[in-house]
Amino acid sequence: xxxxxxxxxxxxxxxxxxxxxxxxxxxxxxxxxxxxxxxxxxxxxxxxxxxxxxxxxxxxxxxxxxxxxxxxxxxxxxxxxxxxxxxxxxxxxxxxxxxxxxxxxxxxxxxxxxxxxxxxxxxxxxxxxxxxxxxxxxxxxxxxxxxxxxxxxxxxxxxxxxxxxxxxxxxxxxxxxxxxxxxxxxxxxxxxxxxxxxxxxxxxxxxxxxxxxxxxxxxx
Numbered sequence: 001x002x003x004x005x006x007x008x009x010x011x012x013x014x015x016x017x018x019x020x021x022x023x024x025x026x027x028x029x030x031x032x033x034x035x036x037x038x039x040x041x042x043x044x045x046x047x048x049x050x051x052x053x054x055x056x057x058x059x060x061x062x063x064x065x066x067x068x069x070x071x072x073x074x075x076x077x078x079x080x081x082x083x084x085x086x087x088x089x090x091x092x093x094x095x096x097x098x099x100x101x102x103x104x105x106x107x108x109x110x111x112x113x114x115x116x117x118x119x120x121x122x123x124x125x126x127x128x129x130x131x132x133x134x135x136x137x138x139x140x141x142x143x144x145x146x147x148x149x150x151x152x153x154x155x156x157x158x159x160x161x162x163x164x165x166x167x168x169x170x171x172x173x174x175x176x177x178x179x180x181x182x183x184x185x186x187x188x189x190x191x192x193x194x195x196x197x198x199x200x201x202x203x204x205x206x207x208x209x210x211x212x213x214x215x216x217x218x219x220x
Contacts, residue, residue: 151178
């Protein structure tokens with residue numbers, strides 16, 4: 001069967017979703033296990049590679065008689081993101097730590113202790129698929145997005161400046177291969193993928209709804 005190609009650009013960063021995973025990378029269902037936010041400003045990722053082994057042998061006259069090099073391999077990707085809001089619950093889900101509450105309301109955030117282990121999360125981003133001068137659409141005229149998946153991620157909070165102006169909240173981390181993710185916490189990832197790489201993307205018309213506060217994850 002012939003496969004139809006789609007050659008679109010990607011622009012903007014419209015939505016993020018973070019979901020708790022077990023340390024092995026499996027989705028965690030239940031109350032307050034995810035967060036959906038449109039307060040993302042930017043997300044940067046960069047593949048981190050392992051340089052392949054290289055072997056060279058010279059003969060007695062100093063000329064190279066044997067040379068070989070194995071391919072480089074992607075180990076993981078490094079991630080960095082800037083957030084617009086000082087959102088205690090999103091920071092807790094991404095980086096650990098604890099919430100400060102009063103009368104059943106979240107009023108603050110207590111950063112992780114040096115002995116704490118950063119939580120394992122699925123980090124997702126939606127950007128617009130762009131076709132020339134407008135958003136790309138499917139055959140029914142629905143707007144298309146690129147759904148980015150960082151399948152097994154850990155984050156820490158970066159350097160923040162409090163100033164006479166708007167303060168953004170940076171987080172950074174890494175994403176690794178995840179053989180336990182399946183079709184994801186919300187059962188909305190493409191099926192048939194047995195192992196997700198450190199990052200992936202695919203076209204979709206579905207954009208999650210942002211809200212202030214945790215999101216529940218359905219039973220798997």
